[in-house]
Amino acid sequence: MPLPSPLSWYSHHLPHWFLSLVQVFANVSEIILPFLFLVPIRSVRMTSFVFQIVLQICIVLTGNFDFSNMLLVTLLLSLLDDQFFYGRKKSLSKWSIVGTIFNVLIHGAILYGVVLLFSLKINGTRINSEIAFTKSQFDNILGQGLTYTIHFGLLSLAGTVLYTLSNVLFDNQGTGSKTFGIISTIFYGVIAILLFFSNTVPLASLHPASNSTINPAIRATYNRLHKLHAVNQYGLFSKMTGIDGRPEIVLEGSNSIEGPWKEYNFLYKPGNVNHSLPFVAPYAPKLDWQMYWAAYSTYDKQPWLLxxxxxxxxxxxxxxxxxxxxxxxxxxxPPKYIRGILYKSKSAWWTREKVGEYFPAYTKDSPGLIEFLKARNLLPTISKQVVNPIWKQALDTIRYITNHLEATLLFWAVFTAGLALICTSGSSKKISQNTFYYTGLFYFMYFFL
Incomplete structure (x- = not known):
């Protein structure tokens, strides 16, 4: 992960059998359960929602992935309905009983399949797991499963639209309200179907077998909508990184080419092995993130680093x-020289070994450095543009104030205050008291941690 959290080290040192079991849970939650989002049974969607939320909470606690998890949780909220948000309990009917039975059967079948596919066996106080399928078998299932999923999703969406339309048609409302309901249902149904077909393009591209089944007209529609960023592929990493150790760039400065060299420390990324790391999500410190990715490349391909x-x-x-x-x-x-050293961290970030030089020692007047930056128009320049002195003073003041505030603390303080305002009800005095209480509680917990 780019920016480990304080709990990353502890989770890394959990027993191997438990980590393997967690990996099984992650695979099931990310590969199998998302297909249940398309099932038109409320209890099935709710159970899948709970699994996904638990997974996202675990990721947030053990890794700083900026606002990615919040975006996923926001998308997952679409699985919920008015009954969840407003507590509108429906009377127990035969359909709800049937839905519950289907929910138990579906998740029971998934559990049985997981036991077989991952060879789950209870061994005393442990649950051992081992992959019981080959890569080619997984590839075949993925190719066929994506095609079936697209067809099933279309049927589920069409059924939902028709069910909603039938409710509007047979509802005892006035002619005007019924007409408006029919038009709005058809309008949103067409948009939903259009977006669904566009979504099939990035979904089917996960496998060549399913990708070849996409109709050219659907692909053309996706290409038109792609400019609006209405439908996009999503993923943090195309492949796993840091399996054999986490590479880390350390910047060192010195006033002599012979040393001693002193290390620059960053606010959020691993560096000094004696320092722990903070929780920063959903704040995204771009410099620290970019330093992580630069370690997998060479400095000549990272001009911003020089x-x-x-x-x-x-x-x-x-x-x-x-x-x-x-x-x-x-x-x-400032020092006379700065160089970059590449380290490889083992067992999270508390131990590391030196790999070698990432880029050589430079001075501010080094010809190689100056030519490199000049060729890419990265040398700092003095702007000759006339600046409004009042606006400049105002912006400089704001920047000075914000630079003295810790970004993560500022974000969560504002977020907590806003959440308190939303969650509390009653008089303005009560809201003010509760806001002060929750915000103060957060500050205490933050500094305590």
């Missing part, structure tokens, strides 16, 4: 504000 190095060499205060100035050297006076 631009960062040059700005540190000239002592740009805006760049220094992005680093952990309390634990970094050369805050008052």
């Amino acid at each position: 631009s960062l190095t040059h700005r540190l060499l000239v002592g740009k205060s805006e760049v220094l504000a992005l680093l952990d100035k309390l634990h970094s050297p050369f805050v008052q006076q």
